[in-house]
Amino acid sequence: xxxxxxxxxxxxxxxxxxxxxxxxxxxxxxxxxxxxxxxxxxxxxxxxxxxxxxxxxxxxxxxxxxxxxxxxxxxxxxxxxxxxxxxxxxxxxxxxxxxxxxxxxxxxxxxxxxxxxxxxxxxxxxxxxxxxxxxxxxxxxxxxxxxxxxxxxxxxxxxxxxxxxxxxxxxxxxxxxxxxxxxxxxxxxxxxxxxxxxxxxxxxxxxxxxxxxxxxxxxxxxxxxxxxxxxxxxxxxxxxxxxxxxxxxxxxxxxxxxxxxxxxxxxxxxxxxxxxxxxxxxxxxxxxxxxxxxxxxxxxxxxxxxxxxxxxxxxxxxxxxxxxxxxxxxxxxxxxxxxxxxxxxxxxxxxxxxxxxxxxxxxxxxxxxxxxxxxxxxxxxxxxxxxxxxxxxxxxxxxxxxxxxxxxxxxxxxxxxxxxxxxxxxxxxxxxxxxxxxxxxxxxxxxxxxxxxxxxxxxxxxxxxxxxxxxxxxxxxxxxxxxxxxxxxxxxxxxxxxxxxxxxxxxxxxxxxxxxxxxxxxxxxxxxxxxxxxxxxxxxxxxxxxxxxxxxxxxxxxxxxxxxxxxxxxxxxxxxxxxxxxxxxxxxxxxxxxxxxxxxxxxxxxxxxxxxxxxxxxxxxxxxxxxxxxxxxxxx
Ligand code: WTA
Numbered sequence: 001x002x003x004x005x006x007x008x009x010x011x012x013x014x015x016x017x018x019x020x021x022x023x024x025x026x027x028x029x030x031x032x033x034x035x036x037x038x039x040x041x042x043x044x045x046x047x048x049x050x051x052x053x054x055x056x057x058x059x060x061x062x063x064x065x066x067x068x069x070x071x072x073x074x075x076x077x078x079x080x081x082x083x084x085x086x087x088x089x090x091x092x093x094x095x096x097x098x099x100x101x102x103x104x105x106x107x108x109x110x111x112x113x114x115x116x117x118x119x120x121x122x123x124x125x126x127x128x129x130x131x132x133x134x135x136x137x138x139x140x141x142x143x144x145x146x147x148x149x150x151x152x153x154x155x156x157x158x159x160x161x162x163x164x165x166x167x168x169x170x171x172x173x174x175x176x177x178x179x180x181x182x183x184x185x186x187x188x189x190x191x192x193x194x195x196x197x198x199x200x201x202x203x204x205x206x207x208x209x210x211x212x213x214x215x216x217x218x219x220x221x222x223x224x225x226x227x228x229x230x231x232x233x234x235x236x237x238x239x240x241x242x243x244x245x246x247x248x249x250x251x252x253x254x255x256x257x258x259x260x261x262x263x264x265x266x267x268x269x270x271x272x273x274x275x276x277x278x279x280x281x282x283x284x285x286x287x288x289x290x291x292x293x294x295x296x297x298x299x300x301x302x303x304x305x306x307x308x309x310x311x312x313x314x315x316x317x318x319x320x321x322x323x324x325x326x327x328x329x330x331x332x333x334x335x336x337x338x339x340x341x342x343x344x345x346x347x348x349x350x351x352x353x354x355x356x357x358x359x360x361x362x363x364x365x366x367x368x369x370x371x372x373x374x375x376x377x378x379x380x381x382x383x384x385x386x387x388x389x390x391x392x393x394x395x396x397x398x399x400x401x402x403x404x405x406x407x408x409x410x411x412x413x414x415x416x417x418x419x420x421x422x423x424x425x426x427x428x429x430x431x432x433x434x435x436x437x438x439x440x441x442x443x444x445x446x447x448x449x450x451x452x453x454x455x456x457x458x459x460x461x462x463x464x465x466x467x468x469x470x471x472x473x474x475x476x477x478x479x480x481x482x483x484x485x486x487x488x489x490x491x492x493x494x495x496x497x498x499x500x501x502x503x504x505x506x507x508x509x510x511x512x513x514x515x516x517x518x519x520x521x522x523x524x525x526x527x528x529x530x531x532x533x534x535x536x537x538x539x540x541x542x543x544x545x546x547x548x549x550x551x552x553x554x555x556x557x558x559x560x561x562x563x564x565x566x567x568x569x570x571x572x573x574x575x576x577x578x579x580x581x582x583x584x585x586x587x588x589x590x591x592x593x594x595x596x597x598x599x600x601x602x603x604x605x606x607x608x609x610x611x612x613x614x615x616x617x618x619x620x621x622x623x624x625x626x627x628x629x630x631x632x633x634x635x636x
Pocket of ligand 1: 246296297298372373374375376377398399400401402403404424486487488500501502503509512513514
C-alpha cells in the first residue's frame with residue numbers, strides 16, 4: 001500500500017480512478033477482518049447513500065492494538081508530553097495501551113454503556129482521552145469528543161443532539177499557565193441534558209469539584225474494579241464509529257458521522273503514504289507529532305486512528321506552543337527526537353513572530369517530514385517553516401481536507417510529489433476533484449479556478465449528519481447535484497496543481513478553527529440590548545481570519561461605556577459558544593446595508609472589515625445607501 005515514487009503515485013492514481021473497487025479492496029485486505037465484505041462499494045450521491053466494504057465485520061481496536069501485539073507489543077504507541085515540561089512524560093507501549101483500553105472499556109460496560117450508545121468525551125489532552133476514544137470503539141459505543149474550549153451550552157447542545165448516555169471528563173485541565181475547569185462546565189451543561197445517566201471523572205488538576213451521588217463516579221476508583229480482559233465487539237463495517245460536530249453556514253453545528261470500515265482504511269492509507277511513516281527509521285520506529293487537539297478531526301485521524309492502525313508511535317501534547325515560551329514545540333522535537341511534525345499555519349505564524357531566538361539551541365535534526373493543515377498556508381509561513389524548521393531538507397506536506405472527508409484529500413506525498421509553496425498539490429489516489437462554476441458547470445483544463453467538489457466516493461467520507469439525513473443532503477449534495485460540495489474555492493494552475501483559496505460560504509476559519517458566521521451572530525443577538533448583528537471575516541496576520549462584528553443596539557449602553565458593553569458581548573459569546581468564537585472587533589452601527597428584499601449585503605461589510613473603503617462596488621441596490629457612509633466612518 002506504500003507509494004515510493006512519482007511513477008507509482010501516477011499508477012496508483014490511475015488504478016483508483018479506473019477501478020476504485022479493486023483499488024480499495026486490495027488496501028483493505030491488509031487489515032484484520034472478522035468476516036470479509038461482500039461488496040466493496042454501493043453508492044449514490046442523490047440520497048446520498050454511501051457504503052464501503054458492505055457486510056464486512058471487524059473491530060477497529062483489533063486493528064489498532066491487538067494486531068500489533070505479536071510484532072510490536074513493546075514499541076511505544078503513545079508518547080505523552082505534559083503541559084509542564086518539568087512533569088514527567090509518559091510512554092505507553094502497544095501492550096500497555098491495549099491493557100488500558102480494555103480496562104476502560106470494562107469501566108464503560110460496568111456503567112451501563114452498550115453497543116450503539118453515545119458517549120460524550122470532554123477531556124484535556126491526556127492519554128486517557130485517546131484511551132477513552134478507543135475504549136468506546138472496543139465495545140461498539142459511539143464517541144462524540146467535544147473540544148475543551150467549548151462552553152457548557154455547546155456541550156449541552158451536542159449531548160442532546162446525540163442523546164449521549166454517559167460523559168467522560170476531568171476535574172480540570174492545564175493549558176499553559178492557566179488552569180481550566182472542566183467538571184464545573186459539564187455540571188452546568190448537564191442541567192439541561194436528561195439523557196445522561198453517568199459521568200466518569202478523572203483527576204488531573206485535583207481541584208475541588210462537585211460529585212453527585214448516583215450520577216458521578218471517579219475514574220480511578222472504577223478502574224480498580226475491572227480486569228484487562230475485554231474481547232472486542234464484532235462490528236459491521238458501516239456501523240457508526242464516531243460523531244464529530246462541526247460548523248456550517250447555517251444554524252447549529254452538525255454531527256458529522258463516520259463509520260468504521262471505510263474510515264479506518266482511509267485514515268491508515270493516507271497516514272502511511274502522505275507522511276511516509278517508517279518503522280525502521282534512523283533510530284527505530286519514527287515518532288509522529290501531530291499538534292492538533294483530539295477534539296478536532298485532525299486529532300481523531302492523525303493522533304489516534306491513522307497512526308495506531310499503522311502501528312506507529314504517536315506523540316500527544318497537552319499544552320500550548322507558547323508556554324513556558326515560544327520554543328516549546330522545538331523543545332519537544334528535540335526531547336523526543338520527533339521525525340514527523342504536523343501542525344497548523346496559525347501556529348507557524350505565531351511562532352514566527354517570536355523570531356529565531358526560540359528556535360536556536362534546539363536540535364531539530366531528527367525532523368524528516370513537515371506537515372500543514374487547517375487553513376491555507378501563506379508563502380511567507382511556508383518558507384519560514386521550510387528554512388528554519390526543516391532546514392530545507394524536509395518536504396512540507398500541505399494537506400487539504402475536512403471533518404467531513406475523514407482523511408487527507410489533496411496533498412503531496414512526502415518525498416514523492418514535487419512541491420510548490422502554498423499548494424496542496426495533487427489529489428491522493430481515490431480522490432476525484434472537480435471544479436465547477438456557480439451553475440455547477442464543470443470548469444475544465446488548467447489555469448482555472450472555481451468551487452471545489454468531489455465526484456466519486458472515497459472510503460473516509462461522511463455518511464450522514466447525525467439524526468438529520470436531509471441536512472447532510474442539503475448541505476453537501478444538493479448545491480451541485482451528483483457532486484459532493486466542499487464549501488471551498490480552489491484554483492488549478494498550469495501544471496494541474498491545486499491551491500485551496502478559502503471558504504466560499506459563510507464559514508470562517510479562525511486560527512484553523514471552523515466557525516459559522518450565523519452561529520456567532522445568534523450568540524451576539526442573545527445579548528441584552530442587541531437588535532441585530534452581522535459577522536464577517538477579515539484577514540488577520542496570525543489567525544488567518546479574524547471575526548468582525550457589526551452590531552445594532554436599541555439604546556446607548558449603561559453609563560455610556562461602549563467599551564464595557566463590547567466586553568459584555570464577548571462574555572455572552574463565550575457563554576453561548578466558547579472563547580474561540582469571540583469577535584476580534586465589534587463596531588456599533590445604526591443600520592446594516594440591506595437590499596430592498598431585506599438581505600444583508602455581506603460583500604460590502606467584508607470589504608469594509610478588510611479596510612477597502614474605496615472599493616465597495618455597486619451599492620445602488622441598497623435600500624439605504626447612507627448606512628454605508630455611516631459604517632465607514634465608525635470603522636474600528
Ligand atoms: C480549510 C480540518 C487550505 C478548508 C482538517 C476546509 C484548508 C476547512 C487546508 C476544513 C489546507 C483545511 N489548505 N485550507 N491545507 N486544510 N482547510 O473541518 O477551508 O476543521 O474546508 O478540517 O479548513 O476544516 P475542518
